[in-house]
Structures are given as structure tokens and as C-alpha cells.
Amino acid sequence: MSWELIDHTGDLGVVARSATLEELFADCARAMFSILADAPAPAPAGTETFPVAGAEPADELRDFLSELLYRFSAEHRMYVAFRPAAGAVAADWEPYDEVRHPLRTELKAVTWHQLEAVREGPGWRGRVIFDV
Amino acid sequence: MRELQKIAPYLYEIPKTGAMRVPGRIYASAELLETQKSDEAVQQVRNVAQLPGIVDYALAMPDFHWGYGFPIGGVAAFDLDEGVLSPGGVGYDINCGVRLVRTDLQKKDVLPKLRELVRELFRTIPAGVGSEGAVKAPRGDDARQLVTQGAKWAVYHGYGTPDDLDHIEDGGLFPGADPDAASDRAFSRGMPQVGTLGSGNHFLEIQAVDEIYRRDVADRFGLEPGTICFSVHSGSRGFGYQVCEDSLKSMMKASRDYGVALPDRQLCCAPFRSPEAQRYLSAMACAANYAWVNRQVMTALTRRVFARHFGMTEESLHARLIYDVCHNIAKVEEHGGRKVCVHRKGATRAFGPGHPLLPAAYRDLGQPTFIPGDMGRASFLLIGREGSMRETFGSTCHGAGRAHSRGAMKRMTQGRDLFRELEEERGVIVMAHGRDSVAEEMPEAYKDASLVVDVMERAGVTDKVARLRPLGCIKG
Numbered sequence: 001m002s003w004e005l006i007d008h009t010g011d012l013g014v015v016a017r018s019a020t021l022e023e024l025f026a027d028c029a030r031a032m033f034s035i036l037a038d039a040p041a042p043a044p045a046g047t048e049t050f051p052v053a054g055a056e057p058a059d060e061l062r063d064f065l066s067e068l069l070y071r072f073s074a075e076h077r078m079y080v081a082f083r084p085a086a087g088a089v090a091a092d093w094e095p096y097d098e099v100r101h102p103l104r105t106e107l108k109a110v111t112w113h114q115l116e117a118v119r120e121g122p123g124w125r126g127r128v129i130f131d132v
Numbered sequence: 133m134r135e136l137q138k139i140a141p142y143l144y145e146i147p148k149t150g151a152m153r154v155p156g157r158i159y160a161s162a163e164l165l166e167t168q169k170s171d172e173a174v175q176q177v178r179n180v181a182q183l184p185g186i187v188d189y190a191l192a193m194p195d196f197h198w199g200y201g202f203p204i205g206g207v208a209a210f211d212l213d214e215g216v217l218s219p220g221g222v223g224y225d226i227n228c229g230v231r232l233v234r235t236d237l238q239k240k241d242v243l244p245k246l247r248e249l250v251r252e253l254f255r256t257i258p259a260g261v262g263s264e265g266a267v268k269a270p271r272g273d274d275a276r277q278l279v280t281q282g283a284k285w286a287v288y289h290g291y292g293t294p295d296d297l298d299h300i301e302d303g304g305l306f307p308g309a310d311p312d313a314a315s316d317r318a319f320s321r322g323m324p325q326v327g328t329l330g331s332g333n334h335f336l337e338i339q340a341v342d343e344i345y346r347r348d349v350a351d352r353f354g355l356e357p358g359t360i361c362f363s364v365h366s367g368s369r370g371f372g373y374q375v376c377e378d379s380l381k382s383m384m385k386a387s388r389d390y391g392v393a394l395p396d397r398q399l400c401c402a403p404f405r406s407p408e409a410q411r412y413l414s415a416m417a418c419a420a421n422y423a424w425v426n427r428q429v430m431t432a433l434t435r436r437v438f439a440r441h442f443g444m445t446e447e448s449l450h451a452r453l454i455y456d457v458c459h460n461i462a463k464v465e466e467h468g469g470r471k472v473c474v475h476r477k478g479a480t481r482a483f484g485p486g487h488p489l490l491p492a493a494y495r496d497l498g499q500p501t502f503i504p505g506d507m508g509r510a511s512f513l514l515i516g517r518e519g520s521m522r523e524t525f526g527s528t529c530h531g532a533g534r535a536h537s538r539g540a541m542k543r544m545t546q547g548r549d550l551f552r553e554l555e556e557e558r559g560v561i562v563m564a565h566g567r568d569s570v571a572e573e574m575p576e577a578y579k580d581a582s583l584v585v586d587v588m589e590r591a592g593v594t595d596k597v598a599r600l601r602p603l604g605c606i607k608g
Contacts, residue, residue, distance in 0.1 A: 007537035009173075009198040010333075066377060073370050074321040104568055105538075106331030106608065108224040108373040112380070112397045113200030129200060131224045131373075132332050132538060 003027045005035070006127075008113075012105070013129040017120065022052050022084035024117060024124040025064055029082045029091065032065055032110075035130065036072060037101040042080035044092035051088050057117035061126055064089070065110040072096070107132060136165075136174070142194075142591045146174065151395070152181040157189040159524075161587050164194050167535050167579055176203040179395040183208070185215020185404070187472050191524060193479050194587040195533030195579065199223075201398030204478035204534075207527045210404060212464065212471050216392065217409035218401035219383055219416070221475030223460040224376040226416055227423035228334075228367030231300070231456035232502040232513060232600075233431060234353060235438065235449050237360040239340040242603065245441060247561055249338065250604035252437050254563040257336055257430055259329035259608040266327025266429055267291075275323050276311040279371075282421035283428045283456075291327075291432035292453075298491045300456040301481060301499075302463075304424040309417035314371070315378050318415075322371025322422060327429035331566075331608030333531075333573055334366045336434065337504070339511060339600035346597045349497055349515055353454050355598050362438075362451075363511065363600075364430050365504055367460065372419035379412040404473055413462075420461060427456060454513070455500040457481060459530035465489075467525050474525045482516035482528035482594050501594060505532045505581030507573060508558040511600045512585045519592030528594040529585065532578035545571040564607040573607065 002023075003016035014031035018024035033039070050064055068091070071077045076096035083090045108131040116127040136144040136158065144165070146156030156177035158165075168174070173196055180202055181190035187209045196205030201220030210216055242249065258266050267289075270278050278285045283297055283304025297303050311319075329336060341359040344350045355361075368375075386402035386409075387394055394400060402408040435451045442449070462475045474481075483490055483499040490499055498516035505511045509532075520526050536544065550570045554560045564570045588594045 005539065007539040009537050010204060010534050011200070012538055070317060070321065070374070070377075073373075074317065104566060105572075108332075109377055111200045112384075112400075115397075131200070 003031045005031065008129050011129055011132045013127060016126045017123060019123045020084060021054050021057055021117070021124050022086070022089055024126045025052055025061055025089045026082035026084045028061060028065060028126055028128055029068055029079065029089070032068065032107065032130065033079055035105050036107060037078060037103045039078060039080045039101055041100065043094055044080055045094045047090050047092050049088050049090050058115045061117045062110050062112060062115055062128065065128060069107060069110060105132060142587045146178060148181070151393070152178055154181050154186050154189050156181050156192070158192040158196065159194045159587055159591055161194070161583060164579060164583055164587065172198040173203040177206065179399060180206060180208050182395050183210070183216055183218065183399060183401060184392060185211040187211055191527070193527070193529040194584045195478070195529045195531050197534050199477065201396055202475065202477040205529065206477045207474065207479045207525055209467060209472040209474045209525045212404050212473060215404055215473065216401035217404045217412060217462060217473055218399055218475065219376050219379045219412055220398045220400065221477050222376070222416060222462050223477050224373045225367035225460055226372035226375060226419035227458045228460040229423060229427065229456060229458040230363055230365040230502050230504055231427055231431065232361055232363045232454045233451050234355055234359055234361045234454055235451045237442065239358040239360060241442070242338070242360050246604055249441050250561045250563055250606060252441055253336060253434060254606045256433050256437050257329055257606060258327070259565060259606055263328040263330060263608065264324040266433065269324040270326065271323065275319055278425055279311055279314065279418035279421050280309045282306060283424040286425045286428035291429045296428065296453045298493065299453040300424060301458055304428065304456065306417040306420035308414055309421050310414035311418060313411050313414035314375055314418045318371050318374035318378065321374045322369050325369040326426060327433065328369060329366050329430065329608055330369055331569055334608060336430065336606045337363050337602050338604040339363060339602050341598050342510065342601040343599040346515065346595055349597045352497065353500070354452065361600060362434055363502060363504060364427050364434070366426055366430065368419040368423040369426060371422045375415045375419045379415060382408055383412065416462065420458065424456070455502065457501055465526065467521070474527070476527055478530050479527045480530045481526055482514065482520045483526045484516045484518040484521045501528055503529060503531060503581060503585055506575040506578040507560055507562060507602055507605050508554060508575030510581060512581060513597045513600070514585060514588070514594040515597050516594055517592055520594060523591070524593055528588045532581035532584055534577060535579045536577045538572040541574055541577045542568065542571045545574055550574060560602045561604045562607065566608070569607050
């Protein structure tokens with residue numbers, strides 16, 4: 001696991017260290033869904049692809065996570081796997097099911113607070129704080 | 133925090149330095165300041181003090197702690213011509229707030245049936261992550277009416293009585309709501325969640341009055357030792373979260389366009405009279421109205437459960453709403469003879485006696501303000517004093533304030549039977565959808581609310597009226 005959850009007084013965050021920007025996006029998404037709900041036996045029903053342009057990495061990372069959070073909240077899509085590729089992340093999803101996906105913690109939003117997606121050595125480091 | 137200067141027994145000042153336009157002021161006792169483990173929240177007060185058009189001071193209430201952008205517990209007023217409106221000064225959970233309802237029941241009547249009562253409430257009030265389904269999701273024109281009419285929409289649909297509306301801040305209606313200013317995403321995310329508690333620190337709690345501090349005021353509210361009350365703490369659910377998310381993006385651009393230097397991007401803002409700020413205000417009003425509907429629906433459902441459980445009619449239960457307050461909001465108000473936009477993020481309005489915006493029944497008393505503590509100790513009913521109008525733009529604290537992070541609480545409570553602890557050691561029956569939400573909200577996660585409300589009383593801002601002890605609590 002190349003990410004870890006971090007404390008923030010009333011909220012929660014994630015710090016990830018990944019080899020590529022696409023992997024950083026995937027790692028942060030995995031971290032976010034680990035906070036939201038469990039998916040012990042994934043059975044994907046579809047795949048969506050999200051572009052990773054890299055012009056403004058931190059903002060793009062936040063927007064990507066925010067989009068996933070919206071689709072989870074409003075469209076009840078449980079994302080169960082993230083596969084980085086060149087210039088994109090493919091995300092496998094299945095319909096949210098309260099029995100198969102025990103909920104853990106509600107996240108209201110993905111904030112800009114202490115937001116970071118920067119090069120570190122040969123790879124990337126990212127930090128995102130979620131509003132709980 | 134060495135630079136804090138004590139300027140009154142319960143007031144500390146952060147001197148104006150660097151890009152600060154005004155000083156910062158923190159209401160605290162020495163004991164509470166010791167619980168601030170780091171400087172981040174103080175730095176956030178300094179950051180707010182740098183925003184254009186801020187009036188007098190950037191304030192922090194004694195329950196303040198590190199947030200994002202504004203500190204939680206922050207209050208700031210901005211001039212309408214020179215100042216800004218900042219969604220970060222309101223937060224994602226727009227019009228998160230709390231209300232207190234008293235009943236004719238006494239503690240001795242409730243205790244023998246408490247477990248079943250809590251269980252029935254837990255079955256009736258949807259709670260937890262992404263909870264839905266308290267009422268059929270309003271659609272189309274009905275949804276638009278909900279966000280423009282506020283609590284009145286709920287009463288019209290049979291949730292509560294017209295009398296409730298007189299006991300909600302601003303009558304449960306934020307004027308100027310424009311459904312077209314809120315995105316389709318806000319509607320699709322929020323409408324299925326009407327009448328739901330949600331997760332995090334939100335709760336529905338059964339309480340008994342434990343101590344009376346102002347007999348004259350408590351009598352007016354129908355409170356005496358042993359009186360059973362319930363309180364509802366929730367906000368605008370996914371609707372408000374999405375309004376804030378949408379507006380922050382447009383405000384990032386606006387900050388650049390209007391040349392506002394931001395010490396923290398989460399403080400993004402626009403001049404109050406700009407089209408960007410006015411559009412946010414219209415959308416924020418929709419979310420504020422949604423939140424009042426949300427709390428109103430849950431109040432009505434709770435009354436029904438109480439009445440059914442105790443074999444009473446709702447009328448004979450006399451479950452009267454004492455007051456409903458917002459603690460995440462921005463409002464145009466008059467202070468010191470001028471109109472300003474007061475941002476309260478984790479702070480509560482607490483107007484003093486005689487204020488024309490108070491309901492007639494309470495105008496001579498001051499605004500009632502309910503301060504939830506934690507699941508194990510106590511909550512407090514306060515009343516606004518003249519000092520709040522002079523010193524804090526009519527504001528007081530909003531809760532106990534966090535002392536430990538959610539992660540720290542999960543680590544600290546590993547291996548403990550929290551539900552048993554709360555029941556056997558604190559006398560509180562808690563039902564929750566997840567152990568995590570209880571672990572994160574255990575009493576030791578918070579400062580002692582009594583220390584917080586004492587600071588506001590000794591500073592002349594609010595008086596304590598009554599203390600309430602929790603008996604039962606449902607959470608997400």
C-alpha cells in the first residue's frame with residue numbers, strides 16, 4: 001500500500017507516494033473508498049475512464065476525487081478497482097449495495113486545504129484532506 | 133501561541149502584523165488554550181484577518197479548532213461595499229445547526245421505556261453514511277419550492293406546526309433563494325436525503341434537564357429539572373455539500389479575477405456585491421432552507437415516535453420547539469449602525485435582548501442558543517446578552533470543540549466496548565450504524581462544553597439557562 005490515512009482535527013486525509021501521476025490518482029481514490037465503504041467481494045459491472053492531463057496536478061487530483069465522490073453519493077456507484085494507464089485512470093464500479101458494501105464514514109467533500117500533488121524524487125507525492 | 137496577548141480575563145488578541153488588516157481575537161480560558169495542541173487554528177484566524185473589507189477583528193469562539201480556510205469556531209464580519217463573501221467561511225454543511233424541543237414528559241416517566249424509545253427512533257430516523265428515504269424525494273417544482281420556502285414547506289406537507297416557524301432562526305426561511313443558482317447535481321445529491329441525520333457528529337439525542345441557572349428564563353421555555361427534551365443536530369446533507377463544492381470552484385476564479393490575495397485557497401471569495409458572490413448567496417440560501425426542512429421533518433417524525441411510545445397525542449405531549457439555530461452560515465446583519473455580512477463557521481448567532489429579529493415571545497429575553505456537548509457529559513441552553521452585540525457581532529460558541537482527531541479516537545478506543553461504556557458509566561443508551569462513528573465521537577474526543585460556555589458567560593456574551601444530560605442518542 002503506497003498510501004496512508006492522516007489525522008486532521010475534525011476531518012481525515014490521505015498522503016500517497018506513487019511512481020507516476022496516474023498511480024497517485026489511483027492510490028488516492030483507493031484511500032478515499034477505503035474510508036467510505038468496504039467492498040470485500042468486488043464484482044464490477046462497468047468501467048469508466050478518467051483522463052489525467054497533468055497540467056495542474058493537484059487541482060486535477062482533487063477534481064477527480066470529487067467527481068468519484070459525487071457519483072458515489074448521487075448515482076450510488078461503488079468504485080472497487082482503479083487501474084492507472086498512460087494519461088488516464090480506469091475505474092471499475094458496481095451498483096452500491098448496502099449489504100455487500102458496509103458503509104464506514106461519510107465524506108462531505110474533497111477540500112483544497114493542504115492539497116498537494118508534487119514530484120518527489122523519481123515519483124509523486126500527494127496529500128488530500130476530506131471534509132467529514 | 134506566544135504572540136497571543138491577554139486583553140481581558142477571557143479574551144486574547146493576535147496583534148495585527150504582516151498582511152493582516154485587523155487584529156484577531158480569541159475567546160478562551162487559560163485551561164482551554166492549553167488544549168490547543170498546535171498553532172494551525174490560530175494561523176487560520178490570522179489568515180481570515182487578511183481578507184478584504186473585514187470589520188474590526190477576526191474572531192474565534194472558545195470551541196475553536198483547526199478547520200480548513202476559516203477555523204471552526206470562527207466569526208468574521210465584512211463590509212458590504214469593501215468586503216467579500218467566502219463560501220469557506222460557511223463550510224460545506226451549509227446551515228448545519230441544532231434545535232431543542234421540550235416535552236411535558238419527566239425523566240422518571242421516560243427511563244423505564246428508554247431503550248425501546250431509542251430503538252424506535254433509530255428505526256424511524258434514517259441515519260448513517262448517505263442515508264436516504266425519510267420522505268419521498270421531492271422532484272421538479274416541489275423540490276424548487278422546498279429550497280425557496282424552507283421550514284414552511286415541511287409544515288405545509290404535514291411535518292410540524294406553524295408555531296414551529298416562530299421558533300426557528302429567521303422563521304426557517306433564508307430570503308433570496310434562487311433554485312437556478314443551485315446545480316442539478318445539488319438537487320440530485322440532496323433531494324433523496326430530506327429528513328435524514330447523516331453521519332459524522334450529527335445526532336438525535338434525548339435529554340433531561342439537569343440544572344437550571346436562570347429560573348426566570350427557564351420558566352418561559354417550560355423547563356424545570358427532569359424535563360425531557362430532544363435535540364436534532366444536522367444540516368443540508370448532500371445538497372449543501374454540492375452547493376459549496378460548486379461555488380468554491382467559481383470563487384477560485386473570482387478571487388483571481390478580482391485580484392484578492394489568498395493566504396489559503398480554501399478562503400477563496402468574491403466582493404460581496406459581485407455577481408459571483410450574489411449567485412453563491414442565492415444558492416447558499418437554497419441550502420439553508422433545505423437544512424431547515426431537514427431538521428423540521430426529523431422533529432415531526434420524533435414527535436410521532438414519542439407520542440406513540442407513551443400513548444399520548446402529539447398535542448398532549450406539548451413537544452414545543454424552543455429554538456433552532458444555524459452554526460454554519462453567512463448573513464447580512466446590522467452591527468454598530470452599519471450593515472455587514474457576518475460569516476459564522478462553527479459559531480452561533482446569539483442576539484441580545486430587544487433585537488427586532490428575535491421572535492416576539494423571546495424578544496425581551498435575548499436569543500436562545502443551544503450548545504450540544506458530547507454524548508456523555510452535558511449540553512447547554514444559553515441566552516444572548518447585550519455583550520454579544522458589542523463584542524462578537526451577536527455570536528457565541530457552537531459546541532464543545534474537538535480535542536482529539538477522529539483517527540486518534542479510533543486508536544484510543546481500540547478494544548473497548550464503547551456502547552457498554554456509555555450505558556454503564558455514563559447512563560446513555562447509544563444506537564449507531566457504525567462503531568467508527570461512536571469511536572470518533574466519544575466524550576473524550578471533545579473539550580468539556582461546560583468550560584466553553586463558561587467563557588462566553590464570563591465574557592458577557594451569553595448566559596447559561598439550563599444544563600441537559602444525555603439519556604439516549606442515535607447516530608449515523
